[in-house]
Amino acid sequence: MMSLMSTRLQGRILTSRGFVTGAVSFGRTIEDIEAGDAPGRYILPGFIDVHVHGGNGGDTMDGERGVETMARFHGSHGTTSMLPTTVTAPWSNVMSALRGVAEVRSRGVEGGADVLGAHLEGPFISPKRLGAQAPQTILPSASLLEEALALNVVRLTTVAPELEGMDAAARKLSRAGVRVSFGHTVGAYEDAVRVAAAVREEGGTVSGTHLFNAMSGLMGRAPGVLGALLADEAAFAELIFDLHHVYSGAFLAARAAKRGRLLLITDAIRAAGLPDGESELGGQKVFVKNGRATLVDGTLAGSVLTLDVALRNAVKVGVPIEEASRMLSGTPAELLGLSDRGRIEVGLRADFVVLDEALRVLEVYVGGERIA
Numbered sequence: 001m002m003s004l005m006s007t008r009l010q011g012r013i014l015t016s017r018g019f020v021t022g023a024v025s026f027g028r029t030i031e032d033i034e035a036g037d038a039p040g041r042y043i044l045p046g047f048i049d050v051h052v053h054g055g056n057g058g059d060t061m062d063g064e065r066g067v068e069t070m071a072r073f074h075g076s077h078g079t080t081s082m083l084p085t086t087v088t089a090p091w092s093n094v095m096s097a098l099r100g101v102a103e104v105r106s107r108g109v110e111g112g113a114d115v116l117g118a119h120l121e122g123p124f125i126s127p128k129r130l131g132a133q134a135p136q137t138i139l140p141s142a143s144l145l146e147e148a149l150a151l152n153v154v155r156l157t158t159v160a161p162e163l164e165g166m167d168a169a170a171r172k173l174s175r176a177g178v179r180v181s182f183g184h185t186v187g188a189y190e191d192a193v194r195v196a197a198a199v200r201e202e203g204g205t206v207s208g209t210h211l212f213n214a215m216s217g218l219m220g221r222a223p224g225v226l227g228a229l230l231a232d233e234a235a236f237a238e239l240i241f242d243l244h245h246v247y248s249g250a251f252l253a254a255r256a257a258k259r260g261r262l263l264l265i266t267d268a269i270r271a272a273g274l275p276d277g278e279s280e281l282g283g284q285k286v287f288v289k290n291g292r293a294t295l296v297d298g299t300l301a302g303s304v305l306t307l308d309v310a311l312r313n314a315v316k317v318g319v320p321i322e323e324a325s326r327m328l329s330g331t332p333a334e335l336l337g338l339s340d341r342g343r344i345e346v347g348l349r350a351d352f353v354v355l356d357e358a359l360r361v362l363e364v365y366v367g368g369e370r371i372a
């Protein structure tokens, strides 16, 4: 590896103990944080997106080129680590997408976000709650899971807990270190509680996939998977905060219930960053207009969100910037068990987003290298 000259950035630095006005010095890792006079710009930890399908025309399902394109596009919006996310498709297509992610992860993306591994979203989901996923769901057999796990690239999997065989599948995934996230589900409260217990018996971690979307609502006598995720203090939960998928009041309710375990994701598709018009997700035609991506029947089909916009949206509805930043960096790092990133602290990776007073991205650094 080429050694980097030490770089020094001045501004309002968001450290684990709150904002420090001064300078941060770094090579590949953070070397020093010193207090002093500094201009008003913000220096936040780089964003970590655990659920992102595509951007700027590229999609995880396209293979290596698609993953590189999305890593560069989202990198320019402040995402410094990502899990390219697959969609429900014939199994051989899912496997080749996973191989593409593994390939890009091993060589890295010049000028883009760090690819950590993959989020396997589907095909182990409910055919009754597809959202914009294609109707090619299958049950989580041991042989399919072994085939995917052999690549050692899947870090997070979205599953419907009510599916037959899910207890055993959740154990297998958890033993391999894969996070188990409930989503695209019509499961009962008890299904989620039972599978979460199986996950934890194996030392695993539970999360929820795009909370409120593609799952039943919380009713007093039918709390469903949503109720289980909100009630479970140790469970994490993702949320798409583009102001189209989730109403701001529901976001604030989830924030209050999850207390530090809510993370913001994009769920962005290849249309993110492109002009309004026709696009594609998982082989289905998508129409993008005014920031909304939908199938022909009006079903929301992923988003065109970037995480800098999610940050501004959270702040706009009253979340302090320190807390909003945690939803984009510290919390996803915790979900994935990453201790080398997600915070600004001496010794951690030099992954930063520099923003102006209006929280617009000015500069982005991945492992100390400026990418935007």
Ligand SMILES: [Zn+2]
Pocket: 051, 053, 085, 121, 267, 302
């Ligand atoms: Zn998705």
